[in-house]
Amino acid sequence: MSASAFLSRFDAARAVLPGDASLREAAAGVLRARGLPGPREEAWRYTRLRPLSEADYAMPVPGREVSLPASVAALDAPRLVFVDGTYRADLSVPPSKAVLRTGVPAMGPLARPESERLVALNTMLAADGAELSVAAGVDAGTVVLVSLGGEGVAFHPRHAVHLARGAKLTLIEICAGEGRYLHNPVTSITVEAGAILTHLRLQDEGIEAIHLSTIYADVAEGGTYDSFALTIGARLARMEVHARLGGTAAMAHLNAAQLLGGVQHADFTTVVTHDAPATQSRQTVKNVLTGRSHGVFQGKIEVSRIAQKTDGYQMNQALLLSPDAEINCKPQLEIYADDVKCSHGATVGALDADQYFYLRSRGVPAAEARAILVRAFLAEALDPIAHEAGRALLENAVAGWWERHPA
């Protein structure tokens, strides 16, 4: 669908969409003027939205029957379930230690529809979302946010998460579904002083689906946004994360792994803004690519003039299991302070032939040997995840990946 096709959907639906109409009109104006992102734009050089322009999506019909993935029940935690972008109270178990509001898009304070056009698309068409707030000093435990998508629809949920001073939350996000659909969520995350948000994400969308998500996270003094995103699903995916470290000693971990096969394309794009002294960011991004898949990592670290003693680290590693797989990696550092420590690195390689032979010489079959070596490659990113059930969810997803892409 083109921007104008989405705009005519908006024209048809604007009367029934809930929430602030002026925001929607402004976002529609952005799309009308500039359209969807195209390959001539620097930020979209490696990721073409062609599968999106070739698709045609209907508005979702609410209330369809679905079954929850077994992995969700296994987490045994409060859950917020969205089906085709609409909150489903009948499938959800609201948290007791966090305040939840649904039924309207949770626009949040951070989104920038004027600069991110997919956010403009979301702002224009968002119909629902979760607003999750944790009060000062409260440890709200674990909350699971589930999105299930179905054939032929586009949905643009808008979520906001707010952790007040000293609060704690682990948010586990699972995106799954079946068929050709577009999931275009935007999430605004504010972490107040000393608060800790752990955000584990499993993008396991249907293999024909398109996943385009944008997260804005703002971390205040001494706060932590600790995230890990595992991408294994979708035909075309882009996860964009904009994290701003706005208070002294704020910290952000934007770790990710992308496991792709077939003709999948996945893009992990981050912008970390160090906007206060002694802030710290860590990004370890691992790609395992087989078939004709294509992985992209674009990581930008911006250090403003006042952000002295910044510590920024970025590492992108790719394991190419097939000669037709491709990785693009674009690190960018923009530093205006003079006393900082910023480093980035990238490696690309195939499976180590010596390690592979060593395992096989001990009787480990070829496919199992590859799985062991890939798991070892991911260890640096997966092992530090302290949340046990969350890590198990991701481990199982990694283990199951081999059944989809037998090498």
Next chain:
Amino acid sequence: MLEIKGLRAGIETKEILKGIDLVVPDGEVHAIMGPNGSGKSTLSYVLSGREGYEVTAGEATFDGQDLLSIEPEARAALGLFLAFQYPVELPGVNNAVFLRTALNAQRRSRGEPELDAVQFLKLARAEVKRLSMADDMLKRNVNVGFSGGEKKRNEVLQMAILRPKLAILDETDSGLDIDALKIVADGVNALRGPNFSALVITHYQRLLDHIVPDRVHVLSAGRIVRSGGPELAHQLEAEGYASVSEAA
């Protein structure tokens, strides 16, 4: 029983093994000695199935089964074990998990029941103790941060747990001090019996004082130029490879 007939093999166009004939009957330990570049390691890699070596003629069978046409893991399941000259480090792979995966893969392909974690650890801890290895050896990543001696001991530990019918020890003595050498040799000797045979590849006679071979073969320029009893190793040590090769 390992039988090698007229084996020729090399890398790309370079022929390294130029017609090897060798029989290692069950229950026997044979040593292969030879100078650098004589083809000792190539022979061990060709037998265990490492990629990159091309066999141009001849055959190698184990208990009548053709080795050269099957995958490395299938050779292992038949009972073949290669103790590496340079054991490979596997960062991110736990030693105990690695050993249990290997053992269970072999058991599976032989139609034997797999061991669960408790059964396996009991077995592994006993072997670790017997080989005088540090207790944390099983918890560490495979060979990562191991000293040269620890790596070689880890090879022997794997052998003790996997219980091969035929072990090929590729310069297992290199880089070992005398105490470690003795431990490694004891580990091999403990496996000796009617259902175990070994091919001990070494440069020096030193290891053969501890693992006394039934036969010694001298490999030179890709051929076995001389075979004899254990005394041949002593002769080599005294007179050098040149004289022995010339005498052939």
